Amino acid sequence: MTAPQVREVSEVTYTADEMMTVSAARALRDGMTCFVGIGLPSAAANLARATHAPDLVLIYESGTIGAKPTQLPLSIGDGILAETADAVISVPEIFNYWLQPGRIDVGFLGAAQIDKFGNINTTVIGGDYGKPKVRLPGAGGAPEIAASCREVIVVVRQSTRSFVERVDFVTSVGYGSGPGDRERLGLTGAGPQKIITDLGVLEPDPRTFEFTLTGLYPGVSAAAAKERTGWDLAVAAEPEIIAAPSPVELDALRSFSRESQ
Amino acid sequence: MAEIVSLDEAVERAIHDGDAVAMEGFTHLIPFAAGHEVIRQRRRDLTLIRMTPDLIYDQLIGAGCARKLIFSWGGNPGVGSLHRFRDAVEHAWPVPLEIEEHSHAGMANRYVAGASGLPFAVLRGYNGTGLETLNGGQESAPTIKPITCPFTGETLTAVSAIRPDVAVIHAQRADRSGNVQLWGITGVQKEAVLASQRSVVTVEEIVDDLDPRPGAVVLPAWTVSFVAVAPGGSHPSYAMGYSTRDNDYYVAWDAIARDRGTFTRWLDEQVYRVPAGQL
Numbered sequence: 001m002t003a004p005q006v007r008e009v010s011e012v013t014y015t016a017d018e019m020m021t022v023s024a025a026r027a028l029r030d031g032m033t034c035f036v037g038i039g040l041p042s043a044a045a046n047l048a049r050a051t052h053a054p055d056l057v058l059i060y061e062s063g064t065i066g067a068k069p070t071q072l073p074l075s076i077g078d079g080i081l082a083e084t085a086d087a088v089i090s091v092p093e094i095f096n097y098w099l100q101p102g103r104i105d106v107g108f109l110g111a112a113q114i115d116k117f118g119n120i121n122t123t124v125i126g127g128d129y130g131k132p133k134v135r136l137p138g139a140g141g142a143p144e145i146a147a148s149c150r151e152v153i154v155v156v157r158q159s160t161r162s163f164v165e166r167v168d169f170v171t172s173v174g175y176g177s178g179p180g181d182r183e184r185l186g187l188t189g190a191g192p193q194k195i196i197t198d199l200g201v202l203e204p205d206p207r208t209f210e211f212t213l214t215g216l217y218p219g220v221s222a223a224a225a226k227e228r229t230g231w232d233l234a235v236a237a238e239p240e241i242i243a244a245p246s247p248v249e250l251d252a253l254r255s256f257s258r259e260s261q
Numbered sequence: 262m263a264e265i266v267s268l269d270e271a272v273e274r275a276i277h278d279g280d281a282v283a284m285e286g287f288t289h290l291i292p293f294a295a296g297h298e299v300i301r302q303r304r305r306d307l308t309l310i311r312m313t314p315d316l317i318y319d320q321l322i323g324a325g326c327a328r329k330l331i332f333s334w335g336g337n338p339g340v341g342s343l344h345r346f347r348d349a350v351e352h353a354w355p356v357p358l359e360i361e362e363h364s365h366a367g368m369a370n371r372y373v374a375g376a377s378g379l380p381f382a383v384l385r386g387y388n389g390t391g392l393e394t395l396n397g398g399q400e401s402a403p404t405i406k407p408i409t410c411p412f413t414g415e416t417l418t419a420v421s422a423i424r425p426d427v428a429v430i431h432a433q434r435a436d437r438s439g440n441v442q443l444w445g446i447t448g449v450q451k452e453a454v455l456a457s458q459r460s461v462v463t464v465e466e467i468v469d470d471l472d473p474r475p476g477a478v479v480l481p482a483w484t485v486s487f488v489a490v491a492p493g494g495s496h497p498s499y500a501m502g503y504s505t506r507d508n509d510y511y512v513a514w515d516a517i518a519r520d521r522g523t524f525t526r527w528l529d530e531q532v533y534r535v536p537a538g539q540l
Binding site: 073074079088129131137148185188 | 313333338350362365366369370373384392395415416445451511512
């Protein structure tokens, strides 16, 4: 866990994690259907619903479609998700009828490790599979979310430990080893369109599909982002400077956090 | 036909050393009381099957009940690691744990195949993942294989059926004949019970009439082996309409499970020293 970094811009004070969550929320458009992973993605999706995207449809793998929680759920199956959902269905149904046919616009995922082609590892780190250095939780819904949602957005804190040249285990496929791999593997969705971190935003190069730094938060340098990346990070000619969280965004995010405590 | 018995009798009669046991409940309705009874009766060499091992299997694994785990996501939701699960995989404590891991979509479909009486299910999944490589090989019995659609020629993924010896679930209620009713997030419980040879269902209460509830799953008495009353039997998970998820407990579990000593004390105080019928 990184220590909270506090930045001050035009009298608004916020942490790097808050900036990341706000940035991820902005990536969701109103009216989209969104398959939500737990943790950072869930906080961002709920923030989007509370601010610019009131008609965002939140779908959790527990089988809750159109959940409208008034506080942040700790798990993907908290009671508030079922109580506020448009429909509650079984787990086989959520994967087979809803995710698999490509009905869902965006999959919102976290990662323990991610590489320059957006492949995600949430299974094991170090050693070999049978005797890993770190045993992570595993796949959950992510492999099929990454394969079948129309697009994918990944939210993850950036460090040389998490941003690696090559993931130790491919739990969920991004662009595999480069152009043509998703088609060859028969993955129906377009793959990861954005990696949103606590420093800025990465997007795939349209030709090589290698993730490139295209956006930075106020006060963060491209050099700092390169330093916290385990591969030789390409940087766009002029990375966009992403606006700091507005007071409205911060208020909404913090009131969620308060209510969850 | 379901027999209504005490929880300790249900576990005693349904679950034996070496069995493949699926305790299901997707965040909601997790059968914790039944899990604790299995620990208390010191079952050994179980193959534990469950999409999200959660705290319940962290406890069973830490207590040394399991030889193998078949699962798809082994974390403490929203909190972090399952430390007993990690200790077993990383350091073979208290006993080595063999693992077979899938994705949620794969596990859900494996249960569907089991419930359908089919040897496998078909899905679009796993392509390009390490899970496909792990589970498609010949070293042990493969559980994932490519399959060609006989109509279109498309290559899809086949996953082998799960057929547990015993399914264990928690439901809101049953009637006096042993018909079971559950609602809210119902996960894969219906599939798990129908895929299994035997089943144990704990319930919040037994009622005269199961009046209809929106979206409820009903398991007729003749699909269930044993029903046992266990009010609060899903804590720290929850039973919609009866309790709410004890998120503080999930957070507190992290410290209990992190250390072998505190976990062993927890086992002693919360499970082994509790008399039968009071779990």
